[in-house]
Amino acid sequence: MREMIRPRVLCFAAAIVFSLCTGFGVAGEFQDDLRARRARVMERLGPEAILILWSAPPRTYSLDVDYEYHQDHNLYYLTGIDQEETTLVLMPGNATRKEILFIKERNPVREHWTGHLLSKEEAVAQSGVEKVYLSNQFEAFVDAVLARVAYDVPRYYPSREYERFFNAVSAGRGRLSLIFTPKASLSSPLGPVNEFAKRVQERYPGIAVQDASDIFRDLRQVKTPYERKILEHSVEISNQAHLAGMRAARPGVYEYQVKAAIEQVYQTNGAYGWGYPSIVGSGPNSTILHYEKATRKMQPGDLLLVDAAANFGYLTGDITRTYPVSGTFSDLQKEIYGIVLSAQQEAIKVAKPGALLSDIHGKTVEVVKQGLLTLGLITDASGDQYKTWYTNGACHFIGMDVHDVGDFETPLEPGVAFVIEPGIYIREDGLSSLPKNADNDAFIEKVRPAFEKYKNIGIRIEDSFLLTESGLKRLSAGVPRTIDEIESFMKSR
Ligand SMILES: [Mn+2]
Numbered sequence: 001m002r003e004m005i006r007p008r009v010l011c012f013a014a015a016i017v018f019s020l021c022t023g024f025g026v027a028g029e030f031q032d033d034l035r036a037r038r039a040r041v042m043e044r045l046g047p048e049a050i051l052i053l054w055s056a057p058p059r060t061y062s063l064d065v066d067y068e069y070h071q072d073h074n075l076y077y078l079t080g081i082d083q084e085e086t087t088l089v090l091m092p093g094n095a096t097r098k099e100i101l102f103i104k105e106r107n108p109v110r111e112h113w114t115g116h117l118l119s120k121e122e123a124v125a126q127s128g129v130e131k132v133y134l135s136n137q138f139e140a141f142v143d144a145v146l147a148r149v150a151y152d153v154p155r156y157y158p159s160r161e162y163e164r165f166f167n168a169v170s171a172g173r174g175r176l177s178l179i180f181t182p183k184a185s186l187s188s189p190l191g192p193v194n195e196f197a198k199r200v201q202e203r204y205p206g207i208a209v210q211d212a213s214d215i216f217r218d219l220r221q222v223k224t225p226y227e228r229k230i231l232e233h234s235v236e237i238s239n240q241a242h243l244a245g246m247r248a249a250r251p252g253v254y255e256y257q258v259k260a261a262i263e264q265v266y267q268t269n270g271a272y273g274w275g276y277p278s279i280v281g282s283g284p285n286s287t288i289l290h291y292e293k294a295t296r297k298m299q300p301g302d303l304l305l306v307d308a309a310a311n312f313g314y315l316t317g318d319i320t321r322t323y324p325v326s327g328t329f330s331d332l333q334k335e336i337y338g339i340v341l342s343a344q345q346e347a348i349k350v351a352k353p354g355a356l357l358s359d360i361h362g363k364t365v366e367v368v369k370q371g372l373l374t375l376g377l378i379t380d381a382s383g384d385q386y387k388t389w390y391t392n393g394a395c396h397f398i399g400m401d402v403h404d405v406g407d408f409e410t411p412l413e414p415g416v417a418f419v420i421e422p423g424i425y426i427r428e429d430g431l432s433s434l435p436k437n438a439d440n441d442a443f444i445e446k447v448r449p450a451f452e453k454y455k456n457i458g459i460r461i462e463d464s465f466l467l468t469e470s471g472l473k474r475l476s477a478g479v480p481r482t483i484d485e486i487e488s489f490m491k492s493r
Helices: 002-022 028-045 073-079 108-114 120-127 135-146 163-170 192-203 213-221 225-248 255-268 283-287 331-350 357-375 438-454 483-492
Strands: 049-054 060-062 087-090 099-103 131-134 175-178 208-211 279-282 303-307 310-312 320-324 395-397 417-420 423-425 458-460 463-468 471-474
Touching: 028 049, 028 073, 028 087, 028 120, 028 213, 028 225, 049 073, 049 135, 049 192, 073 087, 073 213, 087 135, 099 120, 099 135, 120 131, 131 135, 135 163, 175 192, 192 208, 225 255, 225 310, 225 320, 225 463, 225 483, 255 279, 255 303, 255 310, 279 283, 283 303, 283 458, 303 458, 320 331, 320 458, 320 483, 331 357, 331 417, 331 423, 331 438, 331 458, 331 483, 357 395, 357 417, 357 423
Parallel strands: 049 175, 099 131, 175 208
Antiparallel strands: 049 087, 087 099, 279 303, 303 320, 395 417, 417 463, 423 458, 463 471
């Protein structure tokens, strides 16, 4: 027995010594995860590639004021550093320097104005990357290694540091991996990454340039245990924010006051802010999918559609609730609400390992079609008439981006986070905006009575889910969702 225990005790002791020596104590869980993420990226890259990832540029708000800085998500995913002018290089074939970070040089005068910049030691501690250079060394580094010249290695001292990559380049197998920005059109200017790729191809035609987007798409689609924990916490903040919004909403109050109540909860709970601009739309505004103005005064009898979530630790959920500002649903509102809710509830049953997001969406469509037919808002459930009123897709991944990267063709597995968000929007111009033709004329004539009854009702119900080894977890379950839950919450507030 004793023989079996001893190795575990040793490992434990070694772990303590390691964390004491390297300074990765309490904060080490994130750094361990970052290291594991980089290792998985390097495995996909292979030893003959070099990956370069740049930080997001600061963006001007106006004149000399910038928007709050927000890091590029792929760079943050691998470094945990949210400082501008940061570049990560991965060279999986290197002997020791497989991970290299470039950071902005410290400058006391500048730091007096705009705050602390990371020292090399702090960058090491924050990212777990052990080789750190200054950003003004990046040009020289890249020029050297692409030309097969060892960088920062004593000149007359034989080094095998970069040998694997250099040999690959000599043999015409060297690859440069970048994340390309999608091209808007042929005439739009190339982004900086594409410009960089073009210059490399001109100067080093032997190095193939490849897009690394798929690697990040695949890895980010399956959340690590650490990410799951942060995402759950992020959604919990959003849940509290939705409750605050429900408490603030009433006739005579402006939409922006509800928005303020929601976003205050983000700030007081240590979130960076919103994961996407809050949508707070009352009355007819509830039928606008991405209504962001929030300027209307709410009227008795209005429904309020709130689609909002916090960004905590660079992870965001996505939650929508639609509720009556006076506290009780009208009968007509209940009819539409009931359809959307049962569409979501039926779809949840489909959300199992092995399913595709399109299967879940398909289930919502089935239920919505039947409901719209029953209410007289469509005349034929076999075709696409429902798309007049159900205009959004029910599912997308969530994570660092609210519409997160991920492959829709990959079956669901534990670690995948996504939303189910069916909606019905009876918007004022829903019929008049249909293309003019005989079919539509007949359709409009038949559904007009129902349209007049339900117009200006917009309802979306959206929850954030995490598929785990023990089943599906509705992370936003803390926000009232059924008609009873909502009405009793509004009564008790
Ligand atoms: Mn959504």
